Amino acid sequence: MLKLTSVTKSYSHNSRRVLALNDVSLDIAKGEFVSLVGPSGSGKSTLLLLLGGMLAPAAGQVWVDGQSLYELSSEARAALRRKKIGFVFQTFNLVPYLTAVENVQIPLYLAGHNSQDQQKRAKSLLERLGLGDRLEHKPSELSVGQQQRVALARMMANDPAVILADEPTGNLDPETGAQVVGFLDELNREGRTVVMVTHDPRAAQRSRRRLKLVEGRIHSDDSGNG
Amino acid sequence: MKLRTIVWREIFERKNQLLTSFLAIFLGITAIVAIRNVTFFSEKAVARELDALGTNILILPKSATIQNYYAADMQEDDFPEEYVTRLATSDVQGLDNLSPKLSVPVEVKGRQFTLTGILPKNEFQAKAAWAGAGIFARPEGCGTVATAPGQAAPAKETIVRKRVIETLESNEALVGSEVAVALGVKQDDTIAVMNRAFLVSAVLPQTGTVDDSRIFTHLHTVQELTNRGPVVNAIEIVGCCSAINTGLVEKINKLLPDAKVVTITQVVDTQIKTNRMMSSLSLIFLVIIVLVGGASIANYMFANVFERRREIGTLMALGAGSRLVLRMFLLKALLFGLAGGVSGYIAGTLIAVFLGPRLVHIPILPMPILLVWALVVSLVIAVLASYFPALRAARLDPSKALQEV
Numbered sequence: 001m002l003k004l005t006s007v008t009k010s011y012s013h014n015s016r017r018v019l020a021l022n023d024v025s026l027d028i029a030k031g032e033f034v035s036l037v038g039p040s041g042s043g044k045s046t047l048l049l050l051l052g053g054m055l056a057p058a059a060g061q062v063w064v065d066g067q068s069l070y071e072l073s074s075e076a077r078a079a080l081r082r083k084k085i086g087f088v089f090q091t092f093n094l095v096p097y098l099t100a101v102e103n104v105q106i107p108l109y110l111a112g113h114n115s116q117d118q119q120k121r122a123k124s125l126l127e128r129l130g131l132g133d134r135l136e137h138k139p140s141e142l143s144v145g146q147q148q149r150v151a152l153a154r155m156m157a158n159d160p161a162v163i164l165a166d167e168p169t170g171n172l173d174p175e176t177g178a179q180v181v182g183f184l185d186e187l188n189r190e191g192r193t194v195v196m197v198t199h200d201p202r203a204a205q206r207s208r209r210r211l212k213l214v215e216g217r218i219h220s221d222d223s224g225n226g
Numbered sequence: 227m228k229l230r231t232i233v234w235r236e237i238f239e240r241k242n243q244l245l246t247s248f249l250a251i252f253l254g255i256t257a258i259v260a261i262r263n264v265t266f267f268s269e270k271a272v273a274r275e276l277d278a279l280g281t282n283i284l285i286l287p288k289s290a291t292i293q294n295y296y297a298a299d300m301q302e303d304d305f306p307e308e309y310v311t312r313l314a315t316s317d318v319q320g321l322d323n324l325s326p327k328l329s330v331p332v333e334v335k336g337r338q339f340t341l342t343g344i345l346p347k348n349e350f351q352a353k354a355a356w357a358g359a360g361i362f363a364r365p366e367g368c369g370t371v372a373t374a375p376g377q378a379a380p381a382k383e384t385i386v387r388k389r390v391i392e393t394l395e396s397n398e399a400l401v402g403s404e405v406a407v408a409l410g411v412k413q414d415d416t417i418a419v420m421n422r423a424f425l426v427s428a429v430l431p432q433t434g435t436v437d438d439s440r441i442f443t444h445l446h447t448v449q450e451l452t453n454r455g456p457v458v459n460a461i462e463i464v465g466c467c468s469a470i471n472t473g474l475v476e477k478i479n480k481l482l483p484d485a486k487v488v489t490i491t492q493v494v495d496t497q498i499k500t501n502r503m504m505s506s507l508s509l510i511f512l513v514i515i516v517l518v519g520g521a522s523i524a525n526y527m528f529a530n531v532f533e534r535r536r537e538i539g540t541l542m543a544l545g546a547g548s549r550l551v552l553r554m555f556l557l558k559a560l561l562f563g564l565a566g567g568v569s570g571y572i573a574g575t576l577i578a579v580f581l582g583p584r585l586v587h588i589p590i591l592p593m594p595i596l597l598v599w600a601l602v603v604s605l606v607i608a609v610l611a612s613y614f615p616a617l618r619a620a621r622l623d624p625s626k627a628l629q630e631v
Contacts, residue, residue, distance in 0.1 A: 089540070106227065109228065
């Protein structure tokens with residue numbers, strides 16, 4: 001489903017060159033639940049952005065469903081994201097001036113659904129996540145946990161086959177964090193591929209495969225529960 | 227949800243930031259529309275005046291300033307009515323239709339009008355000395371406008387075109403079309419002006435000049451009502467073109483050294499110069515609006531893109547392409563230009579219609595064509611100024627946008 005072959009990515013930071021990913025090759029099969037762990041700056045978020053078609057590698061290739069991502073035009077990559085990939089961010093990244101239901105409608109609008117379908121699907125997703133009474137609330141009127149649930153509903157809107165989550169529990173209390181990981185687990189059991197960057201060992205334990213990155217390289221690849 | 231929902235919501239979320247840029251374009255368009263509207267009608271008035279009067283001469287007090295021919299007699303200063311006699315009894319050739327006037331502002335039923343005293347032609351003729359001078363014995367058409375056969379206006383209404391009237395009783399009044407509408411009077415009604423009742427002997431046809439808001443009555447009645455004695459504040463003369471060219475003005479100047487003698491060409495010259503100045507002014511405003519308005523919008527848009535880079539990154543992560551982001555910002559610019567153009571047109575038109583007549587003494591009507599013009603200017607500026615910021619947004623690196631904020 002997802003594949004990296006000899007991917008290298010470097011940044012320049014304060015006119016110094018920093019190697020974020022160093023010749024990384026990786027295979028993630030359909031339906032896997034992978035957590036990416038490792039110290040800050042080890043390249044976890046870079047790897048996630050590369051998989052999402054948001055950041056071109058300096059060398060190597062990234063494949064999604066047998067398609068070399070960075071050989072596509074940026075518009076074609078955007079189209080692929082719309083169809084197959086759902087992002088979850090640590091800071092939720094809800095659009096502040098839109099209501100909960102409108103935030104969830106965004107991916108549906110981008111995919112070309114009409115207003116009526118958008119509203120119907122957005123409402124049903126928010127209701128599934130227990131936010132049926134918060135449809136018309138703006139993000140600033142919601143609690144942190146509710147905001148993350150709106151972000152999860154938005155991620156689910158186009159029924160993505162791949163879910164890329166960047167520290168989804170980072171800003172949440174342990175209980176809400178556990179609920180979010182539980183939800184990702186549930187989505188994984190439905191057959192979706194989940195890749196989650198996390199610093200939280202308990203969250204990592206819920207995944208079925210843990211990749212540890214250190215200084216831009218895969219340090220360990222640990223499969224199996226517990 | 228549609229693209230415009232996103233754009234619309236964002237505009238209202240951050241409307242305070244938008245205000246300065248909006249004001250720049252709004253004020254610019256307002257100024258241009260107001261100036262162009264006033265200039266258009268002012269130019270039209272000049273053309274009409276030239277058409278109606280041909281070559282004409284005005285005698286005014288020395289202190290007089292002239293902005294508009296039709297309002298030239300609205301001066302505070304006056305001079306003796308005796309000047310009329312002096313002119314009439316002189317040997318100066320080429321004078322036709324002497325029309326002395328005394329104008330004062332009056333309030334009738336709470337509305338401001340101008341009461342203008344005029345001397346009917348029969349009184350010139352009644353005075354032996356004047357008749358002897360033979361002013362009215364001159365052939366018709368010397369410097370006057372010919373009236374087409376079959377279209378001859380009724381006697382009283384000739385005041386509008388020929389600036390003279392045959393007869394007028396001391397209790398008679400002729401009212402301008404605006405006065406008639408404002409006061410709801412018609413021919414044979416009675417109106418009270420300065421505590422005196424006047425019989426309306428005619429409602430004058432619309433001229434598009436300040437004459438529309440005048441009440442004409444006998445010169446001596448006005449002199450009596452205002453206690454100003456035998457004075458006038460203007461004498462209009464239709465002079466023969468050829469006579470003017472051969473030094474008529476100089477001869478009158480010599481005869482009346484304490485008065486100012488101007489010809490219609492001079493008067494209109496002033497107005498043409500004013501119009502030219504107004505045109506240059508609107509050009510200056512156009513340059514200002516392009517520079518200041520454009521720079522202000524561009525600055526606002528760049529700041530807006532910078533502030534929203536996380537949101538743009540998120541939209542891209544959700545599958546928005548560069549083209550959609552570009553469209554999002556250009557749609558905002560379009561709405562911005564539309565709002566600036568329409569509101570600027572409305573404000574400019576209101577200013578022109580309500581304040582213009584006070585400045586140039588002519589009625590001004592709204593000009594729908596200026597809406598098209600305002601929209602084109604406003605839209606072009608808004609879209610051009612927003613294009614580069616929008617392009618920057620569309621080319622934003624989503625990974626950086628998501629990581630750095």
